[in-house]
Amino acid sequence: MIGTDFLIVGQGIAGTCLAHALLQRGAKVMVVDLPTQNASSVVAGGICNPITGKHLSLTWEAENIFSILAPFYESLEKLLGKQFFFPLPFYRRFHTIEAQNQLAVRLANPDFAKFVEEVNDNRYQYWIDTPLNGWQTRLSGYVQVGELLGAFRACLQGQASFREQRFDYKALQITEEKITWHDIEARKIVFCEGLHAQENPFFPNLPFTPNKGEWIRIRIEEPHTCPAILKQGIFFLSLGKGVYQVGATYHQTSLDTETSEAGKDELLTQLREWLKVPFEVIEQRAGIRPATRNRRPIVGLHEQHKNVAILNGLGSKGVSLAPFLATQLAETLLG
Ligand SMILES: Cc1cc2nc3c(=O)[nH]c(=O)nc-3n(C[C@H](O)[C@H](O)[C@H](O)COP(=O)(O)OP(=O)(O)OC[C@H]3O[C@@H](n4cnc5c(N)ncnc54)[C@H](O)[C@@H]3O)c2cc1C
Structure with a gap:
């Protein structure tokens, strides 16, 4: 048997931030994840912004979320030796x-x-x-989520703390003192599976209202780099070397992860209304956001099993919510 403190299922932005928050506090973790190409975190635009919506509302818990966000990602950068968080207006x-x-x-x-x-x-x-x-x-910016997740996974692998494997729920045994899954014994288990949590028998009927998003990448041949994320319904973000990301659509009707002509047309129509420079489209991606009915995350302990927890429902704000929620949950789990 391999002993650990926490078994974490899923290594999207939720599982990554939770594992980091627990490791920072001296706990041992084992992370199980079977990566999928269109996992929400992999296709995320990566933008964090404290003021959203037509009514210019401060995002939920803005003060707490944005005071922790930059230091949290900076601590990951320090651990992994690379910049992933780019502050931008x-x-x-x-x-x-x-x-x-x-x-x-x-x-x-x-x-x-x-x-x-x-x-x-x-x-x-x-x-x-x-x-x-x-x-x-102020305090907005973007995170290169795919790169961050890849680097963190390599770090976990280097510590023999990562299993690239599908988590089969039937193999999980729970007692009051510990949980056992195949050859792993842990004090507690935390589920961070994004939308796949719809298959999780320990948390049935989670209030998901998934929605599909698509973005495009365009190339602009010009000498300048836009030093802000421009937002006119859609966002326009420089990724460097003349490449910009433009997104994202927001639809609840079709819930596949295929890119669509309709999605691309929707973005191009909006972009052409204001962007003054010529461009060519070079890439398009799609994914599904693990949104919830009341637009609030799902975080906490299982009602009966106090050694089973969940961090999910990050919707369209995973990049800003994950550091704050992971920190709160880590402190709860460690008592
Ligand atoms: C097009 C698009 C653009 C977006 N843009 C932004 C943005 O700009 N800013 C922002 O903050 N958010 C954005 N989001 C939302 C953001 O992507 C999500 O909030 C976030 O990624 C959710 O992260 P998660 O870790 O909860 O889930 P996921 O990213 O889905 O991660 C779950 C992981 O668990 C694994 N897993 C699940 N079940 C199992 C199992 N049984 N066994 C093994 N592994 C398992 C999955 O393979 C996956 O790797 C966007 C989303 C989309 C689709």
């Missing part, structure tokens, strides 16, 4: 005087204002016209 232009006034009202709230900077010049005019100026968020 998230810029929106004003379309009307009314929208300017709406922001001015929101800025009276100091909790909101600390995340916002008004932009009263046309610094992004190479890419977009901004006759009424605009505003951008």
Whole structure:
């Protein structure tokens, strides 16, 4: 038997952040994951942004989430010796005087204002016209999620703490003191399987409302690199060397992970409305977000088995939610 403190099922952004939070606190982990090409985390745009939606709402728990986010990813960068988190402003232009006034009202709230900077010049005019100026968020940015997950997996493999294997629920035995799965014995197990949790018999009827997202990558032949994530319904993010990511669609009707012409057309139609420079499409990807009915994550202990826990339901905000929730859950699990 191999003994460990925590067995973690799934190594998307949820499982990765939880494993890191537990390791940081001196615990031992074993992670089981069977990677899939279109896993939500692998296709994630990677963007984190504290202010979302048409009503310019501060995201849920913004203060807690964004105070922990950068230090958390920086600690992963230190461990893995590579940069994955890129702080970048998230810029929106004003379309009307009314929208300017709406922001001015929101800025009276100091909790909101600390995340916002008004932009009263046309610094992004190479890419977009901004006759009424605009505003951008602080503490936003993006994470190269696929690269981060790959590097963290290699690190776990180096410590013999990773199994590339499908987790079969039938082989799990739970007693009050421990859990056993094949040759692994652990104090506790945490499920971080994203949408695959719909097959998990220990947490039946999770309130998922999955939705499909698609993005495209485009190439722009030009000497400048856009120093912000531009947001006009869709986002426009420089990945370097003239490559930009544009996304994402949001649909609950078809729930496959195939890319579609309709998805590409939807993105191109929106992009052509404002992007001033010519481009060519070089890639398209699709995936499904593990969203929930009330748009809140699913985190905590099993009702009967106190050594069984879950971290899931990260929806469209896995990159911002995972560090905060993983830290909270790790502290709960360690008592
Ligand atoms: C197109 C698109 C764009 C997105 N853009 C953003 C964005 O810009 N910012 C943002 O914050 N979020 C974004 N998201 C959402 C984000 O991707 C999710 O919130 C996040 O990836 C969920 O992570 P997770 O770890 O819970 O699940 P997943 O990424 O699905 O990871 C679960 C892992 O568990 C493994 N697994 C499951 N069951 C088993 C089993 N039985 N045995 C072994 N392994 C198993 C899976 O193979 C997988 O590797 C986007 C999503 C999509 C689809």
